[in-house]
Amino acid sequence: MPKKMQLKYEWNVAYRIEHWVHVASMIVLIFTGFYIHWPFFGGGPESQIMAWMRFLHFLSMYTLLIGLVLRIYMSFNSRFDADWRDFSVIQNLKGVPEMIAYYTFLKDKHTEYRKYNPLQAFTYLSWAGIIILQALTGFALYSGDFFGLFSSQAAFGWLNRLLGGESHTRVWHFLIMWYFIITAVVHVYMSLLQTLVKRDRTFQSMFTGYKLSSATGKKR
Amino acid sequence: MRKEHGLATRDLVDRLRYSGVGRRDFLKFCGLTAGLLGLSEAYIPRIANALEKGTKRPPVVWLNFASDTGCTESLIKATYPNAADLVLDILSVDYNETIMAAAGQQVEEILQKSLKEGNYILVIEGGIPTKHGYGMIAGKDMMDIAKEFAPKAIAILAVGSCATYGGVPAANPNPSAIKGVADVLGPAYKGKIVNLDLCPVNVEVLVAVVVNYLLFKKLPELDSFGRPKTFYGQLIHDNCERRAHFDAGRFVEKFGTEEEALGHCLYKMGCKGPMTHAPCPKIMYNDRVSWCIKAGAPCIGCGEQGWTDKFAGFYERLPGVSIPGFKGVEFTADKIGLAAGAAAAIGIAAHALGSTKRIKKGGEE
Ligand code: SF4
Ligand code: SF4
Numbered sequence: 394m395p396k397k398m399q400l401k402y403e404w405n406v407a408y409r410i411e412h413w414v415h416v417a418s419m420i421v422l423i424f425t426g427f428y429i430h431w432p433f434f435g436g437g438p439e440s441q442i443m444a445w446m447r448f449l450h451f452l453s454m455y456t457l458l459i460g461l462v463l464r465i466y467m468s469f470n471s472r473f474d475a476d477w478r479d480f481s482v483i484q485n486l487k488g489v490p491e492m493i494a495y496y497t498f499l500k501d502k503h504t505e506y507r508k509y510n511p512l513q514a515f516t517y518l519s520w521a522g523i524i525i526l527q528a529l530t531g532f533a534l535y536s537g538d539f540f541g542l543f544s545s546q547a548a549f550g551w552l553n554r555l556l557g558g559e560s561h562t563r564v565w566h567f568l569i570m571w572y573f574i575i576t577a578v579v580h581v582y583m584s585l586l587q588t589l590v591k592r593d594r595t596f597q598s599m600f601t602g603y604k605l606s607s608a609t610g611k612k613r
Numbered sequence: 614m615r616k617e618h619g620l621a622t623r624d625l626v627d628r629l630r631y632s633g634v635g636r637r638d639f640l641k642f643c644g645l646t647a648g649l650l651g652l653s654e655a656y657i658p659r660i661a662n663a664l665e666k667g668t669k670r671p672p673v674v675w676l677n678f679a680s681d682t683g684c685t686e687s688l689i690k691a692t693y694p695n696a697a698d699l700v701l702d703i704l705s706v707d708y709n710e711t712i713m714a715a716a717g718q719q720v721e722e723i724l725q726k727s728l729k730e731g732n733y734i735l736v737i738e739g740g741i742p743t744k745h746g747y748g749m750i751a752g753k754d755m756m757d758i759a760k761e762f763a764p765k766a767i768a769i770l771a772v773g774s775c776a777t778y779g780g781v782p783a784a785n786p787n788p789s790a791i792k793g794v795a796d797v798l799g800p801a802y803k804g805k806i807v808n809l810d811l812c813p814v815n816v817e818v819l820v821a822v823v824v825n826y827l828l829f830k831k832l833p834e835l836d837s838f839g840r841p842k843t844f845y846g847q848l849i850h851d852n853c854e855r856r857a858h859f860d861a862g863r864f865v866e867k868f869g870t871e872e873e874a875l876g877h878c879l880y881k882m883g884c885k886g887p888m889t890h891a892p893c894p895k896i897m898y899n900d901r902v903s904w905c906i907k908a909g910a911p912c913i914g915c916g917e918q919g920w921t922d923k924f925a926g927f928y929e930r931l932p933g934v935s936i937p938g939f940k941g942v943e944f945t946a947d948k949i950g951l952a953a954g955a956a957a958a959i960g961i962a963a964h965a966l967g968s969t970k971r972i973k974k975g976g977e978e
Contacts, residue, residue: 431930432881435862435863435864436861436862436863438861440861440862441860441861441862442862443859444860446862496964498967536847536848554837557923558888558923559887559888559889559917560888561923563888564946567931568950570950571949571950571954572953574954575953578958582961582964586964586972589975590971590972590974590975
């Protein structure tokens with residue numbers, strides 16, 4: 394353990410479960426999404442493979458949406474760590490140049506932040522945004538009932554008209570997914586990098602809950 | 614029109630008998646139309662009655678603008694119950710350049726007479742060139758003709774995708790700046806224009822809208838594109854006869870294969886059914902004999918605005934999209950995704966290499 398570092402309980406059970414539920418539903422969404430986009434294997438004679446893929450796709454999106462609602466609730470009301478202040482856009486904008494300089498090797502050190510550095514905060518914020526965008530475009534493409542309640546087309550058809558028809562909505566839905574894939578891969582890479590560079594168990598913390606922390610991070 | 618003008622004033626039943634259509638066939642037709650309009654059987658006599666009061670029915674003036682007259686073709690190919698006569702009679706078409714027997718001066722007179730009397734149902738087939746001199750009839754710009762006839766019409770039906778927003782003649786690059794009827798006539802006519810999309814128009818839909826008007830003296834409820842909701846409210850994909858194959862993951866991968874012979878889903882052949890709102894699977898064409906997908910061709914989405922541009926190539930799953938801001942540059946969504954993914958992978962690899970020094974010093978702050 395590097396000197397002056399102590400164990401810190403970074404993620405409570407709720408945060409960890411929320412994280413992994415998101416991971417699982419995202420993986421299912423991306424896999425089934427690719428299948429719906431281009432069915433790359435066929436089913437057996439009696440299979441309902443496409444129907445299942447779509448069912449799983451919708452199910453995981455509902456899960457993801459509920460997860461997002463819980464996450465937002467937690468950022469304001471979690472007794473363990475209500476972290477909404479960490480996502481302040483204006484505060485974070487100020488820190489962006491320094492973080493970029495650090496990651497492009499122009500600077501050797503960067504300000505320590507309480508939990509998320511500005512680039513992280515922006516990425517996570519954008520994820521909340523794209524979950525909403527994917528839900529909107531997804532519902533616009535869906536012709537059943539939204540949450541089983543009322544017609545998805547009546548509620549979200551306006552989006553198709555705005556974007557120029559279902560085909561365009563579909564293209565956006567697809568491209569937004571790629572944005573997520575890329576940022577998610579960068580996210581995993583960054584957490585590994587952080588773990589290796591700082592030796593602070595960032596990567597493990599999402600499993601165990603504990604990471605190593607040097608004295609106190611900048612508090613906001 | 615094979616019969617002469619003037620016959621249109623004779624009693625409908627007489628005329629039908631004249632062209633070999635029996636009363637039973639006529640009632641069957643009324644029943645079919647009632648079904649299309651979602652009306653109960655009780656309405657069949659009312660429909661028959663509304664149609665039989667031939668003399669009091671509003672005449673139909675059918676104007677042909679920039680199109681291939683495919684919609685007229687579709688109209689005269691309606692075979693139920695007996696050839697085009699019934700449909701033409703029901704529509705009581707007073708003027709249609711393509712199929713009327715009269716010509717020249719005589720035609721102009723009929724047209725002017727209708728115009729003077731007003732209260733006609735104006736059917737417009739074809740897009741309207743908005744540049745002077747690009748589309749003229751008898752020395753008049755099509756746009757001016759449309760504007761001349763529109764005010765006195767009790768209802769305007771834009772039939773086929775050309776009339777609704779330009780269709781094939783308005784496909785990129787559209788040198789004659791062809792537009793749809795609603796765009797040319799402007800917002801003042803909103804609610805008075807019914808857009809009957811599809812290339813060509815589905816005659817049964819056209820007739821149903823006219824019958825609906827004769828019956829209730831009003832136009833059907835329209836969606837945001839000005840199309841009757843009853844007919845354009847559902848996706849082709851949701852009513853498609855091949856949907857079971859789609860759900861089961863059975864797709865045609867190539868034409869000429871066993872899968873094609875088995876009638877598997879055409880999704881991978883570029884079928885646009887999942888993006889197109891139209892009644893084709895339910896009403897079909899040519900007297901409900903067949904329609905595109907039943908005939909084995911993927912839907913090319915001709916019921917959607919701008920289909921000529923946004924759905925070409927018709928055999929591709931997701932046609933190329935132009936990136937906003939980069940005019941003329943087209944990529945397929947797949948290529949964009951893969952390129953961005955590859956760039957990210959390279960970036961990460963490079964960054965990891967660049968970080969080796971930091972990693973080696975790991976933990977020493
Ligand atoms: S053929 Fe086209 S419309 Fe029919 S199920 Fe397949 S994709 Fe859908
Ligand atoms: S099935 Fe598709 S291509 Fe065929 S008429 Fe209908 S909308 Fe047009």
